[in-house]
Amino acid sequence: MNLEGYVACICEGSAEQAVMDILLEEEKLIFSEEKLLTGEIIRCRKAKSFERKYLRKGFKEKITILRILDSRREKFNLSKAYIDKIKVIDIITAPEIEMLIIMNEDKYDAFKSSKMKPSEFCKIKLKYDSVKSYEFVKDYFSDVDQLINSINEYKRVSKIRKGEYTLSDLISV
Numbered sequence: 001m002n003l004e005g006y007v008a009c010i011c012e013g014s015a016e017q018a019v020m021d022i023l024l025e026e027e028k029l030i031f032s033e034e035k036l037l038t039g040e041i042i043r044c045r046k047a048k049s050f051e052r053k054y055l056r057k058g059f060k061e062k063i064t065i066l067r068i069l070d071s072r073r074e075k076f077n078l079s080k081a082y083i084d085k086i087k088v089i090d091i092i093t094a095p096e097i098e099m100l101i102i103m104n105e106d107k108y109d110a111f112k113s114s115k116m117k118p119s120e121f122c123k124i125k126l127k128y129d130s131v132k133s134y135e136f137v138k139d140y141f142s143d144v145d146q147l148i149n150s151i152n153e154y155k156r157v158s159k160i161r162k163g164e165y166t167l168s169d170l171i172s173v
Helices: 012-024 049-054 099-104 108-114 116-122 132-142 142-159
Strands: 006-011 064-071 086-092
Touching: 006 012, 006 049, 006 116, 012 064, 012 132, 012 142, 099 116, 099 132, 099 142, 108 116
Parallel strands: 006 064, 064 086
Antiparallel strands: none
16 A cells, blocks of 8 residues: 555544554554654544645645545545545445454354344443443553454455455554
């Protein structure tokens, strides 16, 4: 994956942000905090809001936007003025980021046969009430190696579409 210029890492939810913050703090990503457009992970889903808040500062370098999200259909349409300056890469966590907890708990087979959404499975079967909260995820994956193992294991069992990127593509070796 080629990251040009600054990196804007945008997460759709607090669980995704916690995962990215852990990897960033532990220097396990293919980019450093110094390369980040704002020096931190961004929470912003709408292209127009992102433009207004971050792009009207006149950057000379190109910007790569990494969108960490579970939806393959969610669009991020920037104004034509930014087409040559911005590269957008979607990092797909489908069906949900909570799959990392299921993988860490070694409950993938039980999850598959449950017919539940990952967040429901975590709440009902694993008894983790706050599974979508930043604090829970940050605490749960306080061991970055467990997080990386869960990311890699999830990639191993997933059917990743051609040309699609996952969290494992962002981890430095």
